[in-house]
Amino acid sequence: MAYITCKDLAVGYNKTAVASGINFTVGKGDYLCIVGTNGAGKSTLMRTLLNLQPPVGGEIVTGDGLKSYEIGYLPQRTDTQKDFPASVKEVVLSGTQAGSRRLFYSRAQKERAYKNIEELGIWELRNRSFRSLSGGQQQRTLLARALSGTDKILLLDEPITGLDPSAAAQLYEITDELNRAGVAIIMITHDLAAIEHADHILHVDRSHNFFGSKIEYMNSEKWKLFQEIEEMEHDGAAS
Amino acid sequence: MEQLAKLQFYFNYPFVRYALLVGVLIALCSSLLGVILVLRRFSYIGDGLSHVAFGAMAVGTILKLANDTIFIMPVTIIAAIILLKNGGNAKVRGDAALAMLSVGALAVGYLVMNVFSTSANISGDVCTTLFGSTSILTLSQDEVMICMIMSAITVIVFVVFYNRIFAVTFDESYAKATGINADGYQTLIAVITAIIIVLAMNLVGSLLITALLVFPALSAMRIFNSFRSVIIYSAVVSVVGAAFGIIISILASTPVGATIVILDMIIFAAHSVAGKALGRG
Numbered sequence: 001m002a003y004i005t006c007k008d009l010a011v012g013y014n015k016t017a018v019a020s021g022i023n024f025t026v027g028k029g030d031y032l033c034i035v036g037t038n039g040a041g042k043s044t045l046m047r048t049l050l051n052l053q054p055p056v057g058g059e060i061v062t063g064d065g066l067k068s069y070e071i072g073y074l075p076q077r078t079d080t081q082k083d084f085p086a087s088v089k090e091v092v093l094s095g096t097q098a099g100s101r102r103l104f105y106s107r108a109q110k111e112r113a114y115k116n117i118e119e120l121g122i123w124e125l126r127n128r129s130f131r132s133l134s135g136g137q138q139q140r141t142l143l144a145r146a147l148s149g150t151d152k153i154l155l156l157d158e159p160i161t162g163l164d165p166s167a168a169a170q171l172y173e174i175t176d177e178l179n180r181a182g183v184a185i186i187m188i189t190h191d192l193a194a195i196e197h198a199d200h201i202l203h204v205d206r207s208h209n210f211f212g213s214k215i216e217y218m219n220s221e222k223w224k225l226f227q228e229i230e231e232m233e234h235d236g237a238a239s
Numbered sequence: 240m241e242q243l244a245k246l247q248f249y250f251n252y253p254f255v256r257y258a259l260l261v262g263v264l265i266a267l268c269s270s271l272l273g274v275i276l277v278l279r280r281f282s283y284i285g286d287g288l289s290h291v292a293f294g295a296m297a298v299g300t301i302l303k304l305a306n307d308t309i310f311i312m313p314v315t316i317i318a319a320i321i322l323l324k325n326g327g328n329a330k331v332r333g334d335a336a337l338a339m340l341s342v343g344a345l346a347v348g349y350l351v352m353n354v355f356s357t358s359a360n361i362s363g364d365v366c367t368t369l370f371g372s373t374s375i376l377t378l379s380q381d382e383v384m385i386c387m388i389m390s391a392i393t394v395i396v397f398v399v400f401y402n403r404i405f406a407v408t409f410d411e412s413y414a415k416a417t418g419i420n421a422d423g424y425q426t427l428i429a430v431i432t433a434i435i436i437v438l439a440m441n442l443v444g445s446l447l448i449t450a451l452l453v454f455p456a457l458s459a460m461r462i463f464n465s466f467r468s469v470i471i472y473s474a475v476v477s478v479v480g481a482a483f484g485i486i487i488s489i490l491a492s493t494p495v496g497a498t499i500v501i502l503d504m505i506i507f508a509a510h511s512v513a514g515k516a517l518g519r520g
Contacts, residue, residue: 129464
């Protein structure tokens with residue numbers, strides 16, 4: 001039984017579907033990349049997977065003992081957080097509240113947070129302010145927060161946006177390592193390089209979606225289309 | 240020495256002691272809430288809600304209610320919930336909604352006072368509610384009790400739900416996705432904000448409430464890096480500012496609200512300089 005199975009899922013707002021006919025499964029140790037053009041419904045799909053909004057149609061079935069709050073996620077950084085006074089420790093600790101009824105942190109919660117801080121290589125930064133960190137360090141902090149709530153699934157929303165190439169490479173290294181340790185990864189991305197790390201691809205495109213293994217995707221028309229669009233956008237941004 | 244004797248003389252009167260106590264308590268509560276409101280980009284909500292309270296008070300007066308707090312409180316609380324909960328995704332964006340509500344309530348309040356008031360000195364009445372002036376020196380024992388109870392509730396809520404409040408303020412979507420009742424906590428904060436603002440109107444008046452909410456929080460953020468230290472330090476700064484402000488206003492016979500606000504401004508300026516010097520600006 002997979003962690004998440006989407007059956008003919010339609011996502012959108014106010015009962016109007018942005019994307020429909022989405023079918024895919026994610027199980028333990030999978031690495032899924034969700035690609036598609038801007039406005040195709042990737043973010044809406046993510047919010048639906050996180051239970052932040054109801055599906056417009058179809059269903060999401062969770063299995064393998066996955067509870068709804070056990071999807072850790074790495075959001076795109078928001079403006080609010082740019083000047084928020086919070087130490088790395090405080091941010092990571094807040095992740096342990098996932099599914100917990102406790103109002104104060106137990107020793108186990110603290111140990112879990114500290115372990116993740118250490119594993120993500122930000123122990124030296126633990127008392128630093130989140131707002132003073134570099135983009136890559138902030139992403140590691142938010143990853144540590146997500147891992148403090150779950151060790152089953154991580155959902156990453158455009159994780160390398162705004163990172164320099166070496167920080168981006170490091171982030172891919174970390175996610176690969178987590179994936180090898182058995183954490184399922186779902187990554188929404190624009191980055192062609194991300195696809196190399198994945199084993200499955202979901203291409204969201206209105207109602208013409210594609211879901212399959214990376215090799216199947218590489219042989220499909222969608223892949224060519226995606227490459228062309230990304231290159232066009234890239235050129236457009238460069239000129 | 241002479242000043243000290245004068246102070247001692249004034250503190251013999253219970254109403255002066257009440258004023259100091261209420262001032263300190265309100266400063267404490269508003270600084271706690273202020274940190275959250277500033278971080279959620281709702282710095283101006285104090286202004287908006289106090290104008291709503293002003294409008295409600297004017298209407299309450301013409302309805303000849305014996306105790307107009309019964310009317311002001313619910314109206315302000317409802318306004319607070321509407322503003323804070325709609326935040327991001329309403330049809331009218333947060334700041335625009337706040338602006339409309341704020342001036343709308345002010346206009347209704349002033350019009351009602353002007354047309355229906357029986358008082359001979361309308362501009363005097365309006366000025367008092369806008370700038371607080373003397374009402375803090377005429378507090379009854381009941382009002383002091385209400386203020387103490389509300390302050391205790393605010394502090395207890397902050398201590399008990401501290402970790403939840405942090406999670407919801409730092410990243411609301413994440414908190415929701417991990418099963419925290421974010422909407423519930425937002426409503427709780429909105430209700431407490433409304434209550435503290437209605438109480439604070441006595442102290443500094445409608446126009447200056449924003450200062451009590453934002454200056455201590457911003458001062459603390461200039462020099463501290465963690466949420467916990469910002470919250471605690473902001474409370475300390477606010478209490479010290481209010482206590483000294485009230486004492487100065489007694490000794491120098493200046494208006495209470497304006498004195499506290501100017502003191503808070505000076506404190507903020509000092510912290511900005513200190514923050515730059517520490518390289519945290």
